[in-house]
Amino acid sequence: MKLVFAGTPEVAVPALDALLASGRHEVAAVVTRPDAPAGRGRRLVASPVAERAEEAGIEVLKPVKPKDPEFLERLREIGPDCCPVVAYGALLPRVALDIPAHGWVNLHFSLLPAWRGAAPVQHAIMAGDEITGASTFLIEEGLDSGPVYGTVTEEIRATDTSGDLLTRLAFAGAGLLAATMDGIEDGTLKAVPQPADGISLAPKVNVEDAHLDWSAPALRVDRMVRGCTPAPGAWTTFRGERLKLIHVAPVPDRTDLAPGQIAAGKNNVFAGTGSYGVELLWVQAQGKKPMRAADWARGVRIGEGERLGG
Numbered sequence: 524m525k526l527v528f529a530g531t532p533e534v535a536v537p538a539l540d541a542l543l544a545s546g547r548h549e550v551a552a553v554v555t556r557p558d559a560p561a562g563r564g565r566r567l568v569a570s571p572v573a574e575r576a577e578e579a580g581i582e583v584l585k586p587v588k589p590k591d592p593e594f595l596e597r598l599r600e601i602g603p604d605c606c607p608v609v610a611y612g613a614l615l616p617r618v619a620l621d622i623p624a625h626g627w628v629n630l631h632f633s634l635l636p637a638w639r640g641a642a643p644v645q646h647a648i649m650a651g652d653e654i655t656g657a658s659t660f661l662i663e664e665g666l667d668s669g670p671v672y673g674t675v676t677e678e679i680r681a682t683d684t685s686g687d688l689l690t691r692l693a694f695a696g697a698g699l700l701a702a703t704m705d706g707i708e709d710g711t712l713k714a715v716p717q718p719a720d721g722i723s724l725a726p727k728v729n730v731e732d733a734h735l736d737w738s739a740p741a742l743r744v745d746r747m748v749r750g751c752t753p754a755p756g757a758w759t760t761f762r763g764e765r766l767k768l769i770h771v772a773p774v775p776d777r778t779d780l781a782p783g784q785i786a787a788g789k790n791n792v793f794a795g796t797g798s799y800g801v802e803l804l805w806v807q808a809q810g811k812k813p814m815r816a817a818d819w820a821r822g823v824r825i826g827e828g829e830r831l832g833g
Contacts, residue, residue: 524604524706527584529554529627532573534693535609539628542607543579548704551601552582553591556596558613561626588728590616590733595809605707608662609702613792618663621682625707627662630700632692633725634658636717639667642726645685651752655679655688657696659703661714666724670701670714684752728755735759737783737832738742740798741773756807759783759831761823769805769813777802783830794831 526548527634528539542550553576558567569577576583595618605625610613619629633643635658641645646654656676663669675695679688696773706712733751735744735758748768751757756767771794780786780795787793794801803816807824 524548524625525602527552527601527603527606527623528572528576528608529553529556529600529606529611530572530609531556531612532610534689534723535572535611536575537693537697538607538609538700538725539572539575540702542704543689544699545704548708550579550581551603552584552597554584554586554598554606554611555593556586557587557628563616572600577604583712583723589619595619595622604705607698609700610804615662620662620664628659628700628703628707629662629669630696631658631660631667632656632689632696634672634700635660635667636675636720636722638723638725640726643725645725645728645750646723647750648679648683648685648688649728649746651746652679657692657699659696659699662801670716672712672714673699674698682749684749685755689692707831730755731756732821735768735832737795737830738797739794741775741801742798744796745773747770760833761808761831761832764809766809767807768803771801771803771805774783774802781830783832785815785820785825785829785831787825790817792816792825794821798811 528542528550530539541546553572555570555572556568561568584594584597599622603623605621606627608627608629615627636655638646641823648746654675654676658674659672661669675693676694735747746758748771752769758765758767777793777800780793780800782795782797784795793800794803805813805818806816807813808819
């Protein structure tokens with residue numbers, strides 16, 4: 524088939540690579556978000572997908588909105604049979620959805636209908652799920668509600684951050700998306716409607732959502748930290764300034780600390796929760812680089828009875 528691939532961040536690059544390497548389909552063009560400011564100088568930078576497409580000599584389309592007439596006209600000129608999508612980042616209007624004969628097929632990083640929305644991996648970890656995966660489905664105008672072509676499953680490991688898990692799913696999902704294109708092309712794959720039961724939503728996790736509640740159980744605190752790493756970053760406050768928590772570990776036998784209370788030894792820092800303690804392993808103080816929690820604690824000289832989160 525002739526394909527137009529839509530995607531923007533680094534997590535979409537493995538899927539583009541898989542389609543380019545398949546040898547079975549032609550990736551005629553790539554659709555991605557416009558260049559965005561990045562770095563200290565805030566200069567405009569192309570998306571990772573745009574950079575990969577340019578390396579491969581593929582036409583790159585960067586509409587401000589997918590309903591822009593110039594973009595829709597170019598898409599019709601290309602005449603794709605199907606448009607595979609991975610984390611494109613913009614809502615596709617009906618007029619665009621109708622252009623390819625086989626529609627737009629999205630690779631979503633959950634086992635639909637679980638975790639529909641922008642942050643499925645973060646929510647799966649924060650909810651304590653043991654298994655997740657990726658799904659390919661036909662995009663409709665509803666939120667991740669279209670019929671599903673295929674899935675792959677992935678275990679959520681006890682120490683997984685959302686970054687760790689998303690990286691594994693990006694590569695597993697790349698193979699799934701390529702296989703889905705093959706099945707659509709040869710007619711062996713049919714999309715199956717999602718069940719009405721088991722729907723859960725995964726809206727974008729913002730900075731306020733990542734504010735830690737030390738009265739929550741230790742496992743909940745650990746899942747919040749892992750789910751919000753690397754972005755937006757779980758955080759608390761210490762002496763009125765924000766402190767980001769990058770890595771913690773539950774310590775079931777540490778039951779002597781009140782929620783948020785800190786105890787610092789020579790090489791360890793512990794904090795109390797609503798159940799038992801967690802060890803702080805890596806933190807990032809406001810305006811500082813990430814550091815080992817023990818180094819941070821020595822620098823700030825924690826006093827007896829001091830607490831995180833006020």
